[in-house]
Amino acid sequence: MEIIVVIATIILIIAAILTIHYKDLVAAVVASSVVSLIASIYFYILQAPDVALTEAAIGVGLTTIIFMITLRKTRRMEE
């Protein structure tokens, strides 16, 4: 189980850095969704399934949909 935590930490940090660095905002939204996914796995391994449920519902579902509706009304590329 420690190996899974280490791999999840590496993926989490890389995805969090890529969220800041991407100029294409669709890719940035996808990267932030990956961050939320790994955080949900963390809460799950730490045996808090209700927190993992909330994180999954808000991070993957609600945040992605709201960001995509926002990107429709604005530009896709960051300057």
Added chain:
Amino acid sequence: MIYIFLGVIVLGAILASVRFLLGPTSSDRVVALDTLTTMTTAFMVLLGLLFNRYIYIDVALIYGVLGFIGVLTIARYLEGGL
């Protein structure tokens, strides 16, 4: 037996993460996210079997539904129909 399945799922998640890092276009990253969501669902079901707790399956259920809706929204935006 469960640990073998967990190892296979972690290996697949690593490969999907590599595609997420190297993907030239946004569509590759969306497909990698979809693969990661599916593997996370299977991972959560297997851990619920390993911990022998019943409520852990519900998290995987919610995750499967909402991850599908999120990927569907991004695909709809990329296609231009949102």
